[in-house]
Amino acid sequence: MLGKTDGGTTFIRNYNLYGPSTQKAPDAGLVYENLARIDYSDGAAVTPWLAEALTFDEAGTTLTITLRDDVTFSDGTPMTADDVVFSLRLPLSDPSFNIGGVTYTAVEKVDDRTVEVAFDAPAFSELNQFAGSGTFIVPAHLWADQDLNSWTNPDPIGTGPFTLERFSAQQVTLAARTDYWGGRFELKQLKIIPTNGDAVKAQLLRGDVDWAPIAWADAENEYVAEDPRNHLYQQYATGGAYSMFYNTARAPFDNVNLRRALAMTIPRTEIVATLQRPGTEAGPTGLVDEIYRDVLLPEYQGQVQQVDAAGALEELAASGFTVSDGKLVKDGQTYVPTLSFNQDYGWDAYANIMIRSWQDTLGLTVEPVGAPGANLWEQQQRGDFDLTISTTGGAGPAGVYRALASQAAQPLGEKAATNFGRWTDEETDELVAQLTRSDDAETLLAATQGMQRVVAEQVPYSPIYSSYWFVAINASRWSGWPTPEEFTAVPTTALGPDFALVARDLKRARS
Template identity: 30%
Template sequence: MNPNLRVTCTPKPRPAGSLRTGARVAAVGAAVLSFALSGCSAAPTPAGGGSAGDASLTANLGFAGTTINRNFNPFALKATQGTFGFQYEALFDFNILEGGKFTPWLATKYAWADGGKKITIHLDERANWSDGSKLTAQDVVFTLDYVKKNKLPPTWSFDFEKASAPDEHTVEITFDKPAYSKIDSIGGITPVPEKIWRNKDGAKDTNPDPVGSGPYKLKQFSPQQLTFEARDDYWKQKNVPVKTVKAPIITQASEVPKLLSGELDWSGGVVPDVKKQYIDKDPKNHHAWYPTYGGQFLFFNHSKKPFDDVHVRKGLSLAVDRSQLLNVTNPGMFNTLNLTGLDSKTQGKWIADEYKDAEQPRAELAKSLAEFKKAGYTKKNGRLVDGSGKQLSFSIMEVQEWGDAVQFDKVVASQLKKAGIDVNVKPIAAAQIDAKRKSGDFDVTIGGGVYYSTPYNFYKDMLFSENAGIWTNYGHYKSKKADDLLKDMATAQDAATVKKYAARFEKIMVDDVPAAPLITIGVSSEYSTKNWTGWPSEKNPYAQPAPWAGGVDAMSILLNLRPAKG
């Protein structure tokens, strides 16, 4: 896995590891505040790239492993790629690439009432299921109650008091306290047809032949490839331009050759030196876009000495040369992070004035050693030692299967050694990583945190005590101050109030260094315009560009594409 895309928390379902994107599937109960209160509206198909002539496209959805499981249960944490978006759709979304812009989908708008204790959602009256029946508000209410009653873990799950359907196209959800911070989870609800699921076991049923509201039906299944066929009666757009989507298993080794040969139209792996390996081979048709959606962090284990000492954490952060890290895998694709943890370029509107210049692109060893001195360490004969002469030493835990991530960590280790610290990279089998993170059985690890439409969930993922060892609080950071602040921020309903709270979290990041911000991570995407045009780009960022983004993003792209010829 490429360290520039090692993700632990994302706004939507993600594949687990196969595209070097991290182990997290999506944010259970995670919420993003938004201020848009209303909106506008089974044998495999033979391998081969798509074409405008046959209206097909081949995409790398990022299947993990060497076989595809036939599990299209939208309530399962390990639902097969292609479950969401293609077949089951969300109510609405927020485009973080456009500042959290509201994107209507099954729902056209929503409105809060009763001080954030009630939300009314208006469904698109055109919406229907793939069997031709209407999608109604009762289906949405059933889905909410079904998840609650059966204690199911879909990525959007959240606590609520009551859900009701005053009419066929209106849903009302009430809460016992202001729920503004749950809006992203509410938007992520993927309704199922009540008539089918009321007799299914959501905890066990693999739902091999799904009836969904999305633009595609599963045409063929094999353990090596999924083939989706566009619906003739899709409610949102009568003529779906891409008639067939082929989704074969693509290995890391075969990704670039298949992109270059034209067998693969659209992929989402991080291609090292993508400009040289892919774009320059055919500049007219080959394109790559890795827009920022999060950051890479050095996580210290706060439950272990000496990482419980803020001066040690500050010393380590000051010893890192972030500008060098930018060139480890993909020069020119990323940038360094502000020390608040936010990216100045894409999250700058949330950064308080006093932290606008909180940047540290180069290592600052003199300041680093000054911090270490406050913690009782001095540099002698090239070694950073404590009062007893013992050298500061530790290991960076990494997934051994991710060779490029191991290399990235080795660069960080070499930088810290310049401060006199003995650092080694400790590769661990991927199957063991989560358990070690949860138990705190490590010294330091490197991972990613994802941005939302406001900083609330970003800081909650990383700083909330109850998230110790999970989401992005890998360092087991526990602070009553941060916990209380999160509770207050959850009730904020306007941008000015959110920014006021964000500034206080930014102070925690800069002063207490719960984790050291490194560089940005990007939504990797490679695509060809030889057969299809209309892809999202920096000039038109209407969707996150990776095929594994799923949901509203991937479908927005497939519905927006047009044949390059004819």
């Protein structure tokens, strides 16, 4: 039993991965799969999954995808190149379907096991897009005749390890496939229930749920200590960070000095202390030391940005803004900024810490605007925010930084897949192009370090704390769970292939 803390209070039976509705069924990645997987146990390397091989030509503009020959959809139909071509063309067919920000321009079938994907420019570092939610492989024979703007796909058929057995607003039951290409599981059934951070703690302690994605501030004392053998509380680095985005497409956040002033007064140490995760403050580059230490500039290694009130006031003065009655004022214009955040993640407390710091150090009033995750996601995509909290990460430096390319930005009101802050900058575009188009080690290192300076100095977003998957596990019924010290897959259903690997190792615990 999975206690899902980030899916709202009820579930919606909508497995249409591309439709306009923000309300989706939970954990579609257990039914649908990607061609590739990001291996977070190996520096976020992209590795084949439904693909047997992913090979670029010498120019880096043509990717040849060789498919596994043992994959079937759950209705028994073999997966072929036709399905892959159909699926990869969906983001190209309608801009609103490009939810993952794909950058390829054409997809062609070579034979039943081979597909070629074309890029307009070298794309050696672009493989991560084949491991995301925007490029799930779906069965062409079931999807081709549907109107994806209205269809809800209530009975999903995918290549993944599970099928939908029962669906209600309060519980989804998935059945493990006996013909899954990745092997058979001792786990026969997975139940998913909606819950929240407070309720799931009691459910875990009672053994009503087996695991849950939850950041538990005092888990060591409140949970692990109750049953050290079976109560596990783990964290796995994602390689990215939780960051604050500025809406740079509109005033006043198009002002770099103002962005710096706000960044310099985020109390990161206080936030991670509240999280009971000391030492996880993010550095100014958005790259996590423990994964990217070899490419970090020396001046950013191990750096933790503390609140610098004096420096922030200097930046505020340089911005030309003044603060009057808590409001930003410049050239006769008055601004009352808002900070939007995900209520499903319990971010209220951390937002309030930031808001209080801005009030104390700058005299600035910032209004909190919490929203459920699905609503916030749509607001961020459309640029309907002043300041907002989201994740910044991906496979390798290119995966982290490509979201800042101007081609990923959209006009306010139109959906952007990644560049929520609408950052447009010529230097950024040049550096991201080098990151994604080159396979030369020295060029990649120079571009990575150039982007570190862009993020640290121009602050298109402000990293707050290093991002981890927090997982609480009650292992009294199932054994074989990985640990952060020894793992090949992360025990979260947010990463479908990872959970398939985890589920394969789970065994019924002995009494």
